[in-house]
Amino acid sequence: MKIKENSLKNHDRRTFIKKVLKGTISGSLLLVIPAGADVGKPEVGNGPMKGKQFVFIVDVTRCIGCGSCCVADKREYQVPDGYYRTWVERYIKDIDDEVFVDSPNGGVDGYQEPRTDLKRPVRDTFFIPKLCNMCQKPSCVQVCPVGATFRSPDGFVLIDHERCVGCAYCIQACPYSVRFLHPVSKTAGKCTWCYHRVRKGLLPVCVEVCPVKARKFGDMNDKSSEVYKLLSGPGVITVLKKEMGNKPSLFYKDARREVV
Amino acid sequence: MDSIHGTATLLSNFVFPNDLHVHWSIMIALYPYITGIVAGAFIVSSLYHVFGIQALKPISRFSLLFALAFLACATLPLLLHLGRPERNTNIMLTPNPSSAMAGFGYIYTLYGILLLLEVLFIYRPTLVALKAQSQGMMEKLYTLLTFGSDNLSPESLELDRKIISFLAGIGVPMACVLHGYVGFIFGGIKANPTWATPLMPVIFLLSACVSGISGIILIYVLIRVIRKKPVDIQCVRTCLSYLAGFFIIDFVFEMLEIFSHSYLQTAHYHMVDLLLSGPLYNSFWLGQVWIFSVVPLLILGWLCLGKVSDLAIKIAGPLVSFMLLIQVVLMRWNVVIGGQLISKSDRGFTEFHPEWLHKEGILPAIILICAPLVILYILSKIFPFWFEEEQA
Numbered sequence: 001m002k003i004k005e006n007s008l009k010n011h012d013r014r015t016f017i018k019k020v021l022k023g024t025i026s027g028s029l030l031l032v033i034p035a036g037a038d039v040g041k042p043e044v045g046n047g048p049m050k051g052k053q054f055v056f057i058v059d060v061t062r063c064i065g066c067g068s069c070c071v072a073d074k075r076e077y078q079v080p081d082g083y084y085r086t087w088v089e090r091y092i093k094d095i096d097d098e099v100f101v102d103s104p105n106g107g108v109d110g111y112q113e114p115r116t117d118l119k120r121p122v123r124d125t126f127f128i129p130k131l132c133n134m135c136q137k138p139s140c141v142q143v144c145p146v147g148a149t150f151r152s153p154d155g156f157v158l159i160d161h162e163r164c165v166g167c168a169y170c171i172q173a174c175p176y177s178v179r180f181l182h183p184v185s186k187t188a189g190k191c192t193w194c195y196h197r198v199r200k201g202l203l204p205v206c207v208e209v210c211p212v213k214a215r216k217f218g219d220m221n222d223k224s225s226e227v228y229k230l231l232s233g234p235g236v237i238t239v240l241k242k243e244m245g246n247k248p249s250l251f252y253k254d255a256r257r258e259v260v
Numbered sequence: 261m262d263s264i265h266g267t268a269t270l271l272s273n274f275v276f277p278n279d280l281h282v283h284w285s286i287m288i289a290l291y292p293y294i295t296g297i298v299a300g301a302f303i304v305s306s307l308y309h310v311f312g313i314q315a316l317k318p319i320s321r322f323s324l325l326f327a328l329a330f331l332a333c334a335t336l337p338l339l340l341h342l343g344r345p346e347r348n349t350n351i352m353l354t355p356n357p358s359s360a361m362a363g364f365g366y367i368y369t370l371y372g373i374l375l376l377l378e379v380l381f382i383y384r385p386t387l388v389a390l391k392a393q394s395q396g397m398m399e400k401l402y403t404l405l406t407f408g409s410d411n412l413s414p415e416s417l418e419l420d421r422k423i424i425s426f427l428a429g430i431g432v433p434m435a436c437v438l439h440g441y442v443g444f445i446f447g448g449i450k451a452n453p454t455w456a457t458p459l460m461p462v463i464f465l466l467s468a469c470v471s472g473i474s475g476i477i478l479i480y481v482l483i484r485v486i487r488k489k490p491v492d493i494q495c496v497r498t499c500l501s502y503l504a505g506f507f508i509i510d511f512v513f514e515m516l517e518i519f520s521h522s523y524l525q526t527a528h529y530h531m532v533d534l535l536l537s538g539p540l541y542n543s544f545w546l547g548q549v550w551i552f553s554v555v556p557l558l559i560l561g562w563l564c565l566g567k568v569s570d571l572a573i574k575i576a577g578p579l580v581s582f583m584l585l586i587q588v589v590l591m592r593w594n595v596v597i598g599g600q601l602i603s604k605s606d607r608g609f610t611e612f613h614p615e616w617l618h619k620e621g622i623l624p625a626i627i628l629i630c631a632p633l634v635i636l637y638i639l640s641k642i643f644p645f646w647f648e649e650e651q652a
Contacts, residue, residue: 082277082280083278084277084278087277089274099272099607100272100274101272101274101605101607102272102274103274103276103277106277130276139449139450139451141358142358142359143358143359143360143361143448143449144356144359145351145355145356145359145361145362145364146347146350146351146354146355146356146362147354147355147356148350163347163350163354164343164344164347165342165343165344165345165347165348165350165351166342166343166344167338167341167342167343167361168283168284168343169359169361169445171278171283172283172284172449172451172452172600173449173450173451174451174604175450175451175604176604177276177277177278177279177603177604177605178278179278180278180281181281181283181343185343186343186344187343187344243527244450244451245450260604260605260606260607
């Protein structure tokens with residue numbers, strides 16, 4: 001009887017030690033293994049993000065190609081030369097409907113001089129500002145092998161620079177070429193619609209500085225907002241590369257069919 | 261009339277500002293090349309171990325070690341490519357299940373374990389014999405590699421045989437997954453019109469077989485000639501037949517992809533057409549198609565169908581293999597780097613200028629392609645390729 005009790009005791013002790021070991025090992029594994037970037041979901045709470053669906057609209061008919069948005073963006077994020085979070089393209093259609101596009105230095109210097117290399121008379125010109133499309137079905141998030149690129153609950157596609165391995169797969173996958181490999185951090189970079197500002201109730205910096213209100217940003221769930229009125233109104237609103245199926249949250253008002 | 265439809269034209273060669281950089285350069289062309297050789301060499305060994313092609317017995321062990329040597333170097337191009345290589349373990353610690361790339365760490369590791377186990381089991385009788393002949397460090401190494409088991413009884417060898425058949429059996433689909441998935445890394449990118457085709461994994465897999473078999477033929481004949489040992493001509497002839505078979509299907513699929521583009525003429529066709537007739541004309545049409553596909557096809561046809569002397573096989577076999585190794589390099593280059601030259605603006609092409617000394621440059625690439633051969637040499641000191649023959 002005594003032997004049996006002893007073995008029972010031993011058994012209990014063994015089970016106890018096993019459980020402690022298992023707990024310690026699995027607990028420390030959790031500390032060692034970094035979880036996917038979207039695990040720590042940003043607090044939506046009662047802040048400025050609650051119940052909002054943000055959209056960005058570019059009014060092509062308003063843009064004057066001054067480059068203020070690009071300058072502001074470059075300053076806000078210290079973007080190195082040759083890399084672009086946002087840029088402005090100049091489209092020119094000649095009398096024969098041939099299209100000429102350029103964007104020297106991403107349009108950051110503005111378009112102060114007309115193009116001189118065109119042979120035929122010009123029929124139409126316009127500017128197309130570009131930035132992250134904040135897709136609802138983002139290819140970059142789909143392909144990121146380590147979960148460093150993620151879509152936040154408030155609809156922003158963001159990058160965790162602490163996790164990014166710099167493989168550039170997201171850059172290949174983005175149909176809009178808004179991504180680049182930051183030459184200093186060696187991680188992927190792109191426009192964030194100024195997430196840090198929006199969370200504080202401010203506008204993205206490019207929207208803030210646009211002198212002609214060509215860039216519009218707001219909440220689709222706010223029926224009094226300008227973006228709601230534009231998107232639900234009768235105007236011609238399109239997205240870029242619709243056939244990609246990425247469902248962008250960036251819209252263009254009155255963009256011509258030549259725009260890619 | 262084209263302009264009325266708003267078709268993007270190349271008049272201003274407009275490249276999106278961020279598209280000027282070619283992010284996937286030589287290392288990413290080299291990576292599928294090396295894994296392709298691994299998968300192809302493994303399939304050669306499986307032709308003997310699984311499908312019982314007896315003529316391939318002389319190279320069945322050699323091809324496994326050949327695969328292992330290249331597998332040992334398969335991650336190096338990726339580490340050289342990554343912006344933050346020190347974070348490489350993230351791919352296994354926080355894999356994103358929707359990413360085609362995320363499976364790499366797991367597939368590669370599993371495949372490595374499988375290949376190593378298969379080598380150890382196939383070599384066990386040899387290693388036991390070698391252990392008896394060696395002393396000191398080598399004896400300890402052989403004890404480790406045989407897991408301390410000297411048992412060569414018929415029952416034990418029968419068990420080994422069963423394990424080898426099992427490993428080789430699951431190895432074939434795994435080799436296909438290893439390389440088919442590499443193709444899908446490209447095939448899954450809808451933003452790139454030259455990559456986004458379901459044919460991509462198939463083409464990658466078939467070209468993997470071609471490069472693997474070619475590599476085996478070339479290095480096998482070279483080693484035998486350098487060591488002044490007889491070349492098993494029947495074995496080389498069999499290899500060449502398989503090479504011809506795989507290459508015909510591979511080339512047909514490669515051409516089918518181009519034909520589909522030019523027949524369907526979808527929205528991006530003008531870019532693909534201009535790419536192949538412009539920046540890629542030399543490396544694609546001249547190199548990949550005419551010199552290194554059509555010519556080898558003719559040579560292979562002559563070698564396999566004609567009455568060809570042993571000497572001709574010994575010379576033309578390695579030559580055609582070398583040409584096909586170049587063909588696969590060009591194919592990787594044209595897909596990986598060529599595909600990125602098209603700007604997503606659909607209105608222009610960027611340029612790629614390889615550097616010599618950059619970490620993703622030409623010199624590191626040359627070193628990387630030689631490294632597996634050095635590893636193969638070291639492996640041959642531990643695992644003799646033709647032990648029985650050397651003993652006799």
